Structure formats: C-alpha cells, structure tokens
Amino acid sequence: MGRVQRGAAAWALATALAAGALVAGAPAASGLAGTAPVPGRVARSFDPPELRWGVGHRGVDLLAGPGGAVRAPAAGVITFAGVLAGRGVVVVSHGELRTTLEPVEASVRVGQSVTAGQVVGRLASGHSCPGGQCLHWGLKRGEEYLDPLSLLSGAQVRLLPDAAAARARARAELRLARQMLEAAAEMPAVGATRSSGGPLARPVSAAVGSRFGMRLHPIFKVWRLHAGVDMGARCGSPIRAAADGVVSHMGYDSSGGWRLVVDHAPRGGASLSTSYLHAQGYGVRAGERVRRGQVVGWVGSTGWSTACHLHFGTKLGGKAVDPQGLW
Structure with missing residues (x-):
C-alpha cells in the first residue's frame, strides 16, 4: 500500500475516531407541513451520503417543464x-x-414573506434528469440534509438528538474508514496497473464490468453506444492518470457527474485523450500537467450512475475507441 493511500485512510480513520468523541446536547425537534413546489413526479429520490462529505443525493428531483x-x-x-x-x-x-x-428564475426578492404554494419563480432549463428536465428541491436544518418529501405528509420532521446523530455519524465514518484501509491495502503498486504493450495504464485497479459498444442503458432503458468501459471500483478508490498529459477539462455535468479529460501525446499522427466520469471529485484543474500513474481523483457515483464505478473513455483522432485496445 502506497503512502498516499495509507495517509488518506489513516486521516479518515482518525477523523472517524475523533467524531465519536464529539457529543453535543439535544435540541427540540421541529414540525412543518408543506406542498410540492411543482406537480411532477419524483425522478430521483433523496439519498443522503453516510458521511457529510460523501457522495449522495441531498434532495429530490421533480420532473417539470422549463x-x-x-x-x-x-x-x-x-x-x-x-x-x-x-x-x-x-x-x-x-x-x-x-x-x-x-x-x-426568481420572481421574489430577499426579505419577502411568502405563503405555502405561492409562486416564487419559473423553472429554468439546465437540470437534466431521467425523463426530462427537473427541479432540484432540498431541505436542511442547520447543516443536516432532510428528505423534502417529509414535508408533504404533514407529520413532524424529526432528527435524532445531536448526541445520537453524532454517534451514528461516527460509526458510519469508522466503517467507511475501515473500508478505505481495506481497499488501499488491496491496491497494487502503480506499476502493476500498467499493461505490457499499450500506451495507457489502467486508471483504477478493478475489473471491467461493462465494455465498450452498444448496450441497453441501465437508466434510460434504450440501446445506445457505451463509449468507454465501466470499472467497478469502490467509492473513494484513487483514480490515476492513464498517461502523461495535460488536463483539458475538469467540471460537473448532469450525465457524467464529475468529469475529467486529459490530452496526451498524439499516437500515429492522431490526437489521443482520456476521460474519467462519475468521480467524487478531482485534485487537478484544467491546464495542469499530470504524470502517468498520478492520483488525479477518487471514484464516486455522481451524474447518471447507479453505483460506485469509474467510466473510462478514450478518443483517438476525436473518435471514441475501445480503451482496452490501448492497454
């Protein structure tokens, strides 16, 4: 296990152990009855992360027309x-x-009082979800995320007392930290991820689950080109640059989640780039040079994803090609 993996796992374990000792008093619970902000059905449900800094869906997406x-x-x-x-x-x-x-697009101003059901604006485009465009609706008390749909029942929105919540978070953090330690221990050295003949190294130490080519999309249930390979690594596993290059893009979009694109030296006169999708996040930015095997991010399940994995794609001369032909 390398120093980077050990350090990250040790930090997470220390954080988890420290969290177990931080216990506060218990405030009173609150209740609030409400109405849905748009009439559409739920396209994506509330799915909070076990840890506050982890991957999850901190609200609900409701289908609606711009x-x-x-x-x-x-x-x-x-x-x-x-x-x-x-x-x-x-x-x-x-x-x-x-x-x-x-x-x-807001039609209200800061400081204005509103009643339940009062129009506060119009839905803008830009938040795609399975089935069309959506409104993202979130609910918080302090820094705690709650399920917005709980407002529709007319029942009280109740949280665990702070002490119980702190202990629950500590247990979750400790569990994840142990998983990170196990995953790091199983990671081979950087050199072990390289193939013997191709120009690219494997970006994660995991088997290919879904290959390049036509497939039935797992979310939209339509046949379409899968322009890359899916590698089933655990969330939080390090993602490594497949070759030396320069980051040409790092950002978030609704389909790919956190996406990274790296441009590499041309191969056979054709441009070569690699892309990394659905990450928890990246530690590099556009314009930054990266080295083969360098940790550039961490596996997640952001965007149109159903589980922790890395979608790894390659383009040769601007055309999507099978990454496994370049390992």
Missing part, C-alpha cells in the same frame, strides 16, 4: 434569490428549516 411555475413548499421568508455557480437558486427560510429550489 418555464413552469415553482411554488414555495411552505410559508416562510426569502433569504436568497439569485445566481449561484451559474444556476438560479431560491432559498426559503421556515424558521430552523430552509428549502432550496433550483434552477429557478
């Missing part, structure tokens, strides 16, 4: 109505709870 009315889920006060990271966002405070709605 331009449709977006309504306040409950009575409250507008605390934000503007653009964040290129997307329109409206935040409604309901006392100790607050809801977030995006992407929305």
Whole structure:
C-alpha cells in the first residue's frame, strides 16, 4: 500500500475516531407541513451520503417543464434569490428549516414573506434528469440534509438528538474508514496497473464490468453506444492518470457527474485523450500537467450512475475507441 493511500485512510480513520468523541446536547425537534413546489413526479429520490462529505443525493428531483411555475413548499421568508455557480437558486427560510429550489428564475426578492404554494419563480432549463428536465428541491436544518418529501405528509420532521446523530455519524465514518484501509491495502503498486504493450495504464485497479459498444442503458432503458468501459471500483478508490498529459477539462455535468479529460501525446499522427466520469471529485484543474500513474481523483457515483464505478473513455483522432485496445 502506497503512502498516499495509507495517509488518506489513516486521516479518515482518525477523523472517524475523533467524531465519536464529539457529543453535543439535544435540541427540540421541529414540525412543518408543506406542498410540492411543482406537480411532477419524483425522478430521483433523496439519498443522503453516510458521511457529510460523501457522495449522495441531498434532495429530490421533480420532473417539470422549463418555464413552469415553482411554488414555495411552505410559508416562510426569502433569504436568497439569485445566481449561484451559474444556476438560479431560491432559498426559503421556515424558521430552523430552509428549502432550496433550483434552477429557478426568481420572481421574489430577499426579505419577502411568502405563503405555502405561492409562486416564487419559473423553472429554468439546465437540470437534466431521467425523463426530462427537473427541479432540484432540498431541505436542511442547520447543516443536516432532510428528505423534502417529509414535508408533504404533514407529520413532524424529526432528527435524532445531536448526541445520537453524532454517534451514528461516527460509526458510519469508522466503517467507511475501515473500508478505505481495506481497499488501499488491496491496491497494487502503480506499476502493476500498467499493461505490457499499450500506451495507457489502467486508471483504477478493478475489473471491467461493462465494455465498450452498444448496450441497453441501465437508466434510460434504450440501446445506445457505451463509449468507454465501466470499472467497478469502490467509492473513494484513487483514480490515476492513464498517461502523461495535460488536463483539458475538469467540471460537473448532469450525465457524467464529475468529469475529467486529459490530452496526451498524439499516437500515429492522431490526437489521443482520456476521460474519467462519475468521480467524487478531482485534485487537478484544467491546464495542469499530470504524470502517468498520478492520483488525479477518487471514484464516486455522481451524474447518471447507479453505483460506485469509474467510466473510462478514450478518443483517438476525436473518435471514441475501445480503451482496452490501448492497454
């Protein structure tokens, strides 16, 4: 196990152990009954991460048409109505709870009081989800994420007391830290991920689950080209650059989640690039040079993904080709 893996796993384990000792008092629970901000069905459910910094879906996505009315889920006060990271966002405070709605072209102003069901804006395009465009609806109390659909039942939204929540988080963090240690222990040295004949190294130490070629899409259930290979590594496993190169893109999109593209030296007169999708995140930025075997990110399940894995793609002369032919 390399020093990078050991260090990351040890840090996570130390964090988990420390979290177990941090216990606070228990505040009173809150209740709030509300209404759906748009009438569409749920396209993606609430799926919070075990850890606050982990991968998950911290809200719900509701199918809706761009331009449709977006309504306040409950009575409250507008605390934000503007653009964040290129997307329109409206935040409604309901006392100790607050809801977030995006992407929305706001028709309300900060400080304005609203009633449940009152129009606060129009849905903007840009948040794709299985089935079309969606509104992302979030609910928080402090830094804790809650299921927004719990507002629709009319029942109280209840959280564990802080002490119990802290102990639960500590157990989850300790469990994940141990998994990270096990995964790191199983990782071979960087050189062991290289093939004997191809120009590229394997980006993760994992078997190929879904190969390059036509397949039935696991989410949309249609036949389409799978322009890469899926490698079933655990979330948090290191992703390594397949060859020396320069990062040409690092960003987030709805389909690929956290996506990285690296340009490499031409091969046979044709440009060569590699792409890495669905990560938890990356430690490099556009314009940065990377070396073969360098850790550039960590496996996740962001974007249109059903489980932890890395989608690894290659393009030769701008055309998608099977990565396994280059290992």
